[in-house]
Amino acid sequence: MRQLTRRPSQRRGNKAEHSSRDRWLITYADLITLLLIFFVMMYAMSTLDKNKYDDVTESLQLTFKSGNSILEEGSGITGTADKYTHKNPDTTTTLPEKELAPDTQVQTQEPQALTERELAFRQQEQELQGLMSVISKYVSDNQLDDQIFVADKPQGISITLSDQFVFDAGRADLKSASGPVLAKLASLFKNLGTTVSIEGHTDNVPITNSSKYQDNWELSGARALSILRFFLEKENLNPDGFQYAGYADTRPAGDNSTALGRQSNRRVQIIVLRQLQE
Structure with missing residues (x-):
């Protein structure tokens, strides 16, 4: 009976010791996985889809060239309409030049004659x-x-x-x-x-x-x-x-x-x- 009770305890001790020695493999595997993910992300970021880039650029240009703001008359967070309405300035029209008052007009200074x-x-x-x-x-x-x-x-x-x-x-x-x-x-x-x-x-x-x-x-x-x-x-x-x-x-x-x-x-x-x- 004594020999039977000793043998299982010895096996458990060997098994625990073996598992503690191999525990570093888990950390190593995690590190290799993280490195793989990092390089995959770097490769994905370095590859540029020209067609998608052109589509995004064209969309942004059309958005900024449009006459009205996308937030015009928005309801806001509270759900109530804006009190004031607003329009973005029309970029197709030119502003009239300001007329200077007679006393503020820029005069071209002629070179003075030498003494x-x-x-x-x-x-x-x-x-x-x-x-x-x-x-x-x-x-x-x-x-x-x-x-x-x-x-x-x-x-x-x-x-x-x-x-x-x-x-x-x-x-x-x-x-x-x-x-x-x-x-x-x-x-x-x-x-x-x-x-x-x-x-x-x-x-x-x-x-x-x-x-x-x-x-x-x-x-x-x-x-x-x-x-x-x-x-x-x-x-x-x-x-x-x-x-x-x-x-x-x-x-x-x-x-x-x-x-x-x-x-x-x-x-x-x-x-x-x-x-x-x-």
């Missing part, structure tokens, strides 16, 4: 561009590109003369070779309605004891004055159209620590200013 001063500035700008073109051609034709530099700057047309071309070292007397160039410039300055500024510049090397000038301020001013006197005394230009100044080494164009920089700083600038004479 005399504005016309004078335009004329002067044309003259300056013509002047720059003539001087640049003269410099190129006479192969003076390494001694004379022409540039269009905000303040005016700048003509830079190297000191080696115009003066000897430490002196302010004009070289004879610079005469034809200055005479050419003077011929172009005669009919200008603007001011010509002559500015002398030096490097930062102090004046030697052998020079008759006390410092670079005197030297730069004397060089600018020499060119001015050439224009006034030899070319008989009007002194009202000129001004001159000496800046010594305060406005360097190059690096004073190098020989090439100091050479570029020793110069005279003739600037035809962009301004009208009063």
Whole structure:
């Protein structure tokens, strides 16, 4: 009797243990089923029936183009008729344009005529561009590109003369070779309605004891004055159209620590200013 009662309990224990080991298969099967359903749905959503799509699109277009609202005179949730009736606007008719009052009408603004001063500035700008073109051609034709530099700057047309071309070292007397160039410039300055500024510049090397000038301020001013006197005394230009100044080494164009920089700083600038004479 004891052996008979033990055998069934042992079978039940083995059967329960076997069922607990296979229980993961249920979860795995559920997961595989869900994945299958997911991919079926994705495939169904990615497939587009063109005929059905065209039918739905046409139906929506007809609905929105219709003249009346589908909710017009509806009974509502409470079962009572709407108090107000309404119609959608007719899209086939055009609204009349609103007439503006006489004082609110848009007027086309005609371009205002230029003033005399504005016309004078335009004329002067044309003259300056013509002047720059003539001087640049003269410099190129006479192969003076390494001694004379022409540039269009905000303040005016700048003509830079190297000191080696115009003066000897430490002196302010004009070289004879610079005469034809200055005479050419003077011929172009005669009919200008603007001011010509002559500015002398030096490097930062102090004046030697052998020079008759006390410092670079005197030297730069004397060089600018020499060119001015050439224009006034030899070319008989009007002194009202000129001004001159000496800046010594305060406005360097190059690096004073190098020989090439100091050479570029020793110069005279003739600037035809962009301004009208009063």
